[in-house]
Amino acid sequence: MYPTRSEILEEPFRDTRTLVIQLRDRIADLIRTEGLQPGDKMPTEAQLTQRFKISRPALREALKLLEQDTVIYVEHGRGRFVSALSAVQVDRPITVFESVTDMGRHCGYQMVSKVLSISEEAPEASVAEQLKLEAGERVIRLERLRLEQQEPIMYCLDYIPRRIIPTRLYDIDWSGSLLSLLEKHRHRPRMSAANVSAVMLPDDVVERNDLRDFGPALLITETCFDTAGIPVIYAIDYHRGSHFTFSLART
Numbered sequence: 001m002y003p004t005r006s007e008i009l010e011e012p013f014r015d016t017r018t019l020v021i022q023l024r025d026r027i028a029d030l031i032r033t034e035g036l037q038p039g040d041k042m043p044t045e046a047q048l049t050q051r052f053k054i055s056r057p058a059l060r061e062a063l064k065l066l067e068q069d070t071v072i073y074v075e076h077g078r079g080r081f082v083s084a085l086s087a088v089q090v091d092r093p094i095t096v097f098e099s100v101t102d103m104g105r106h107c108g109y110q111m112v113s114k115v116l117s118i119s120e121e122a123p124e125a126s127v128a129e130q131l132k133l134e135a136g137e138r139v140i141r142l143e144r145l146r147l148e149q150q151e152p153i154m155y156c157l158d159y160i161p162r163r164i165i166p167t168r169l170y171d172i173d174w175s176g177s178l179l180s181l182l183e184k185h186r187h188r189p190r191m192s193a194a195n196v197s198a199v200m201l202p203d204d205v206v207e208r209n210d211l212r213d214f215g216p217a218l219l220i221t222e223t224c225f226d227t228a229g230i231p232v233i234y235a236i237d238y239h240r241g242s243h244f245t246f247s248l249a250r251t
Contacts, residue, residue, distance in 0.1 A: 019054075019058055020058055020061045020062050020065065021062075021065070023052060023054060023058060023059065023061075023062035024062040024063075024065045024066055026052060027048065027052075027062055027063070027066060028066060028071055028086075030043075030051075031071070031072075031082055031086055032086075036082045036086070037082065038082055038083060038084040038086060039081060039082065040081065040082045041078075041079055041080070041081055041082075042072060042079065042080040042081060042082065044079070045059060045060070045063075063080065067080075069085075070083050070085045071083055071085055071086050072086075097189075097190070097191055097192050097224075099177055099178070099179045100146065100154065100156065100237065101177060104146065104148075104153075104154075107243070107244060109148045109153065109243075110148070111146045111147060111148055111153070111154070112146070112147045112148075113144050113145070113146055113147075113175040113176075114144060114145045114146075114147060114175070115142070115143070115144050115174045115175050116143040116144060116145060116209060117141070117142075117143040118140070118141070118142050118143070118169055118174050119140070119141050119169075120138055120139070120140055120141075120162055120169060121138060121139060121141055122138055122139075123137070123138070123139040123159065127139060127159045127234055130159075130223045130231060130234040131159065131161055131223070131231045131232075131234050132230075132231055133161060137161060137162065137163065138162040139159045139160060139161060139162055140158075140159070140160045140161075140162055140165060140169065141157070141158075141159055142156075142157070142158040142159075142160070142174055142178070143156070143157055144156045144158075144174070144175070145209065148243070152209075152211060152214060152240070153239070153240040153243045153244075154237060154238060154239055154240065155201060155205060155209070155211065155214070155217075155237075155238040156235065156236070156237045156238070157235070157236040157237075158178060158233055158234070158235050158236075159233065159234040159235075160178075160182070160232065160233055161231075161232065164182065164185055164187050164232055165181070165182075165185055178233065182226075182232055182233070187226045187230065187232045188226060188227075189224035189225060189226060189232055189233055190225065190226060190227050191224070191225050192222045192223060192224040192225065193222070193223050193225075194220050194221065194222040194223075195220070195221050195222075196218065196219070196220050197218075197219050198216060198217075198218060198219070198241070199216070199217055199219045199238070200215075200216060200217065201214050201217055201238055214238075214240055215240065215241055215242055216241040216242075217238040217239055217240055217241055218238075218239040218241055218244060218246070219236070219237070219238050219239075220235075220237045220239065221234075221235070221236050221237075222234075222235045222237070223235075
């Protein structure tokens with residue numbers, strides 16, 4: 001969930017995250033590296049400000065984030081304590097927002113994208129609802145397979161509001177990163193809301209793309225939002241069940 005000690009503990013605050021987010025991650029890392037256990041009392045604000053050479057207001061904001069994440073909890077009059085959640089180790093959290101390429105890499109795959117189709121079209125009602133489109137707005141429909149050593153392991157459908165990418169469709173390499181493409185148009189996704197279910201590939205997808213051996217899939221439908229809260233992708237991704245395992249922490 002948080003970076004390792006070697007990545008951030010002794011590095012200066014100079015990456016693209018906000019100061020408070022960086023500080024939150026460093027304090028979370030401190031909990032692990034100091035071997036603090038659930039129920040142990042956290043260092044005082046004075047100790048933490050001295051250790052990280054940071055202002056008291058920034059520290060309190062970072063501690064609030066850790067409290068919201070239930071990594072720590074507060075007992076009024078006694079101080080802050082390490083929660084039970086800090087002991088939970090999640091190998092592959094399904095709650096992480098990242099590109100499909102990065103997700104595949106974390107699962108040990110070097111995936112290659114194969115574009116099956118790209119088109120501009122009027123959206124179905126369900127797509128228009130997810131993307132909060134006005135009447136008459138159109139979408140880009142991108143259909144791709146993700147291959148690992150020439151074996152299909154993901155079938156992906158992405159819908160993007162046409163107004164976000166006004167470039168001619170055939171001038172774009174759609175096999176590349178969709179997140180990077182949207183970043184060029186100042187709409188890079190930063191968060192999402194998703195649903196997960198266990199399914200089989202739709203029959204028409206199987207027949208049209210010769211995917212009879214794909215088997216059961218983990219379907220993740222996801223609406224992705226940019227920093228302004230504008231929905232910029234509606235993604236329908238089928239992860240081949242024999243190749244993917246996700247984890248989650250329940251609180």
